[in-house]
Amino acid sequence: MKIRLLITGATGFTGCYLIRELLKKRNYDLAIVKRKNSDISGIKEILKKVRVYNIDPLYDQIYKIIKKEKPDLVIHLAATYPRNETKENIELMLNSNIIFGTKLLNAMALYNVKKFLNTGSSLEYFNGPPVYNPATFYSTTKRAFQDIVEFYIRSFDLKVVTLLPYNTYGPYDKRNNLFSLLKNGLKQKKKINLTPGEQFIDLLYIEDLINAYLRTIKYLLRKKSDDHEKYFVGSGKSVKLKEIVNLYRKISGVDIPIDFGAIPYRRREVMFAQADIKEVAKKLKWKPKVSLYKGITKTLKKDKII
Template sequence: MNERDSKRALVTGGTGYVGAMLVRRLVADGWDVHLIVRPDSDAGVLGPAQDKVVFHPHDGSTEGMIGIVRAAAPDVVFHLASLFLAQHTVANLEQLVRSNILFSTQLVEAMASNGVRHLVNTGTSWQHYENDDYNPVNLYAATKQAFESLLAYYIEAHGLVVTTLVLFDTYGPDDWRSKLIALLWKTSAATEPLAMSPGEQMIDLVHIDDVIEAFLLAAAQLRMREHGHERYGISSGQPLRLRDLVLAFERATGTRVPITWGGRPYRPREVMTTWTRFAPVPGWQPRIPFETGILQTRPATAPGA
């Protein structure tokens, strides 16, 4: 790979699930990868890729961030770091704002200071409650929208070129998160039924490999643009009612998941309908059906493993 063709990425959130899978793929594809990390981040989630990336611990300061971006000198910044809280409390409000607004703004300030222009940002479909153009499900979603508003200044005043990928739910192999799929596997091995909501809410699950393809394609297209902010939804195109998703899980895995539907109420501002008013990344479409992808998530202790 010659200097003209070299690709250097700076990644935030690289020790989260989606970020770690992106880092693994970037390394496999020959990118020079740099990560912004907290001093206590667990690099083990990167697997063998951890030995092929450059880590930049961030001390929390704007000056420190400027130094990191200067040292990394990336062609593209992938911003995936965020603090997710389904429901915040007074005690964690400041942390939510620091993580999702202050840190993110420090990042783009550092990009502007160093003449780095290309950013792939990450949004959430929870910014679009009841399929609205903007209606945050919770404060987490509101902070994601707040950062997008701040981005407008850096785009107009400093020439940043931005693509925001709006994610729905993600799943895939090696997923350590305590999310729906892990819960279904755990419950399939249990005898006591799991108390769940009535199950009428829609779930849009996208396989991690498809999500990573969207990031890579967005980055390639971003580097060919000169200005502006484009925003795309990364959807499976086939959202399912929670009840139907559990049935699809049972059919694909040959297991039974004992559930008491209606055993607990819906959460406040439960997302009953998925966001549909989005454009996909040009040239991208999901390729891994749930029935195939779900088999890759079977834990070693699950029935039939």
């Protein structure tokens, strides 16, 4: 009998990759929850292989969905992460990152669904773990939701694992980030304006992150304890942004013009990030396999840049 999984945020960067890998396993029965206007281009050709539910994060359809699906495990990837904290964006983040997730948990409690794979953010730790110190408003919403998760663990015996990924990259990434800037600069042959580039970043190739999710799914399905397990997921290495840019230039074979320092650092810019992956390696038997050089090379080839 197949294991029933319900996935939120399935049309995002991580979600698209995860669904494809889960379908390859053939022992999972998948249902996804998405916004009605979500960009489905990343999974369009495989939508017939999963059950699709359209939902607004503020609505209560999630109760009917959980009642109908009765999943063995819920994988929560849905999140809103705008670049700034405007009045509209604050409301979007509260609705998507806290209210929707809370209704999801409440529906799980109501219909006796016990397994929950949550996604946090490394940005909850401005100076690195273990002390909570949010770098962005987005990360405060992710942490606030985890506090709500704690209530449901204690009150309804939920079994939960939260993964806290660091920066990810890979082919077909539509997010607005360093790699999209470099790709556009390369294609358009235009100068790219960046910060001074002295910040150190932990970059994880998307296939490694997906492997972490796959291992967590198996682990969580067996999980008996009611403690809230949290694992940082990253490469475990820290690389200066300038070095990343230069490596991208080297692999692409194009000396992309960069103006370092043309734009200032963001408020509360994280200047050093490096995942401590000892616990995830010990508990989930996971470790990253793709080096930064290999990951950038694979990305450029699959994006048909080289």
